[in-house]
Amino acid sequence: MSHFPGGASSSQWLRSYEAGPYSMDKAHFLGISVLLVVVLVGPFLALYCFHKRWDLRQAKQARMAGKSMQAQDFAVKVARYFMPSIRIEKHRFHGLTAKSEPMDIRFESLGLELPNGTTVLSGVTGEFKAGTCCAIMGPSGAGKTTFMNALCGKAFYGKPTGKVFINEREASIADFRPCVGFVPQDDIVHECLTVGEQIQSAALLRGEPWTTSKRAKRITEDVLQILQINHIRNTVVGSVEHRGISGGQRKRVNIGLELAADPTVLFLDEPTSGLDSTSSLTIIESLKKLGELGMTSIMVIHQPRYKLFTLFDEVLLLGKGGRTVYQGPSQGAVPYFQRLGFEIPATENPADWLMDLISGEVRSKIFPQVGTHPADWLFEAWEQNKAQVGSYFSIPRNLWTQQDDRTVLANLVEAEWHQIDVDESGFLSLDELTRLIRQCTGAEPKKNIVQQLLVAMLEVAGRDPDRDGVSREDFIGYLCSMQVAASRADILQLQDTSSSSESGIDVETFVMEATCCTPTGLIREARGFGSHLFVLSHRQLVLWWRKNSERALFLAVVAFAAVLLASMDKYICPTPLWMPDPYLNLHTALALMQTVYCLGLFGDDKQVFWRESASGVSVLAFFISRVVLNTVDLVMQTFVFVALYFMMLQPHVHFGRFFLPFLLVSFVAAGAGYFISSILPVQHGPFVASLVAFVSCGLMGHPMRVIQMMDGGMLEAVMDVISIARWSVGMSFLLIVEDQGLPPIDSIQGQQRLELEVMIPVYKDRGMWQGHGYWNSGILWLLGMAVVLHSAAFLGLKFTSRTKQI
Structure with missing residues (x-):
């Protein structure tokens, strides 16, 4: 009795696949070409614009900080001009807070x-x-x-x-x-x-x-x-x-x-x-x-x-x-x-x-x-x-206080105020302050720096920054404020003028924020998963952009591999797309490249992860922030690989369906790369990744091995669980057979015809756990493998090297 449907002979059964219902037109080819250009150029152009905007903002902040530093430096020199012995604080704290409960x-x-x-x-x-x-x-x-x-x-x-x-x-x-x-x-x-x-x-x-x-x-x-x-x-x-x-x-x-x-x-x-x-x-x-x-x-x-x-x-x-x-x-x-x-x-x-x-x-x-x-x-x-020991050495007490400094400085400024306030208006104007700085430092200050210092004096005094000058009391108060030790009042009073001018935050808002942000004791609440995920995602985006040169190099390697394999299959060793052999090579190459590429996601800076994990940063947030952005690379590389091959071979199937098995292979291979990098030292990663790709795709995914191991028992179960190509090759191969169709049966070589008679039923109907059809079953199995490997990578990241995460 024939094992083909309806008792048909092998030739009759194969003839049912001769005509494919779909053929690619010029619009389809043009659409893929345009999409390829968009995928390669679009994200980089958008991020380039974002990066330029970020650069301009950073440069502006640096200029504002530079002006603030120069203004403060001039103020220090003016104070020391009047009183060389004054003790002026070198550092002013605007964000770091005094501890409400220090730790003995x-x-x-x-x-x-x-x-x-x-x-x-x-x-x-x-x-x-x-x-x-x-x-x-x-x-x-x-x-x-x-x-x-x-x-x-x-x-x-x-x-x-x-x-x-x-x-x-x-x-x-x-x-x-x-x-x-x-x-x-x-x-x-x-x-x-x-x-x-x-x-x-x-x-x-x-x-x-x-x-x-x-x-x-x-x-x-x-x-x-x-x-x-x-x-x-x-x-x-x-x-x-x-x-x-x-x-x-x-x-x-x-x-x-x-x-x-x-x-x-x-x-x-x-x-x-x-x-x-x-x-x-x-x-x-x-x-x-x-x-x-x-x-x-x-x-x-x-x-x-x-x-x-x-x-x-x-x-x-x-x-x-x-x-x-x-x-x-x-x-x-x-x-x-x-x-x-x-x-x-x-x-x-x-x-x-x-x-x-x-x-x-x-x-x-x-x-x-x-x-x-x-x-x-x-x-x-x-x-x-x-x-x-305490009696051997004692630190001498300094009886001269900051209040003494303030009193002496105030007396000195008062004695010379009539020379400073040239127009005797009672206020120090921009021109008068410029003249004073020139006299005290011997340098010619820029007008915007002097204006910055003038505004800072008014803000410390709590006066309107739009005033044209500062009074003698405001001037003395600002000079003396530079000697005040860091304290709660200092933090509230001496905010960063560059930050306030840029953000538009008023003093009341600043005081409320500082009040809320002051630690209340040693039991400090840590930030949660959501906050960690937001910050880590933003940081990872910056890191992702900085590695554009590496990304471009890898895309070039992927493109070269696609063109090479397409040339082999079309010109050097012509292999029909309705046979499984081309897809075994394609999927194995893609799995190897993606596994190796993903080794660096956690392997390159694992010590940084250990340090951040030890400080309480969420491991799950760290994992998700990296994997999500790396998925963009996976999709981009897979698309370039498949699109170039597709345009050179031009199979008569829809590109989206042709692309899906390759994308699933990338996700599974990425999971394998993540898992390897999370549990092994970085130097061992490439060797293990190559071995995994060879066994999972090239060895256990070979059509002849699939036929031999599909025995309905333990051997087939092992193959189904660990072999990527066992599912992906069947999806790609049967897609061409069913959607594009076979050439006239009489034109197919005898050996290829015999292989088709065996392989089509094996991949389509004989597999275990394949009740949803070869296509849906392949999707479910490959997605399941990807989820399991990603989960294993997270667990490996969290629970291996625990002593280094303490």
Whole structure:
């Protein structure tokens, strides 16, 4: 009995496919050509316009910030002209806020035991007061980084012991993650974003839910100013291959990403490593300045120069084995050890001398019996003398107050006001202020800069900015305001004039916003999924645009592959489109290209993801923001690949139906690429991706393998689950057979006719779980595979490398 429908013979059955109902006309061909041009040009043209507009806006903001900085610089010089000794604050905080509840950290018998039983940290006891700048120092192997990791809850590699107290309540620092920052030793930053973009996105991602974009901009300005990187705000960070900012600047950006979160306590792992002494001093001075806001800085540092060492309020010196040698004021360390009989040479750097001493290279003259290696004895000496450390050194009190500065400055200005106010109107006009700046600085200021300074004086005084001049009281008040320490009132009073002038925000709105945005305590609410998704999507759009050169290169490779395969199938090794072989090659090539292309989505900057995940950024938001925009690339590349092949071979089928199986292959292959990149190191990705594409398409999707494995049992089930081409090739092959039709049966070679007699029934009717027909079943299976792989990629991203996301 014949196995063909109606008992027909093979020739009669195949003849039913001879005539295809559809043929492509010129309008169809022209439409595909136009769409191809639109797909290639349209998105890039739209984004180019958006990018140019963004560039102009950034340039305007930079000019406004530059004018504000110049105006403030002139004001500083004018104040020092009248009173050279006046203490003027170098940094003004407009977004970073004073902490309503600073964090005192006390630790008792803090230690860490490794799984093999080795103790790498033993009984460290001490305290870091709120608002202080603290250093953890010691020789190699002393457990400095281990101590800091144990203190902030990142010592996942061992069992911590001891207790930690936050404001005298036993707790874990990890419980306060939204208000804690951690700066890793490696400079983990986005290489394709500018300095300003990175810091502002960090402020939005890690700020409180009510943090507005205006407040994030003010925080960004604070961070850029205090770290002295404002001049490179619009410079892309760059990488080894593409030079951007310098190593020292990159280190400061690394710190700035954490400062943008406005933390209450900041941990830093060797923030000065690899930097010269001047750059190191700049960073520590900046962090010490933030202590005025109540922020505590705790850092591991190696052998600083003595000037830098004395900047620390507190130092914790650890000996070998992770035991305490000294903990107290930095300038009290040398007197403490001198009382123990250690002498420091006159020409020796005290910081270097301390490291030599802790390592056991310096002998005590009072206790010579301890031998040439007194390291162990130092631990015992500390336990006996730690209660008396406070008496060894005390910081002298400065009795001269800011009010004294204000009084003296006011008297000096009053004495010379008649020379300043030339027309004796009682108000300082634009021309008079210009003349005064010229007299004080010797420079010729631009009119718009002087106007900016005049407006700033009026705004600080709370007067109408449209007034023509400032009174003597307003002038004195503004000069004195520059010496006011950062405080709640300072934040409300001294807003960024460039931001206010650009946004049109009034003082009342600013005060209300600042009031809402002030932290109410250590329990800080983090932003939610929606906010993270919005910020990450915007950032990803910028990153996507910056990689246009890579995108163009890959599109060129895809186009070349399409033209090559089309030329092979049409001219070199002519293969009819009503056979499955061309689609096996096409789908395998496309799957391989898309899998490899998608490896970089999570693999290229996985360390950035680990850092952001550890700070509380939503993993799901991170995943969606990247996948959605990358899907644009997938559709674009697939369309170029299929359109070029289609126009060269010109099959007589509708392009949309011809395109769909290829698009589904891209989605499944992309999911495989995402999954591989989420669980494997980046260096192993290309090899595994090639293997997956070969097995899933070229090996298990080959028509002969499909016929052999379609046994209705476990073998077929395995093939259906893991083979992409098993479904996609059947969709494309049968589409041509049914829509275009076969040539006259008598003209088909005997071998090809035999293959068609076997393959058409196998692909069309014999498959398991194919009750919806080959077309709908193929769509459902390929979509299901894509969903499963995308979900697996998300789970891999979230749950692998968990210790690095702490």
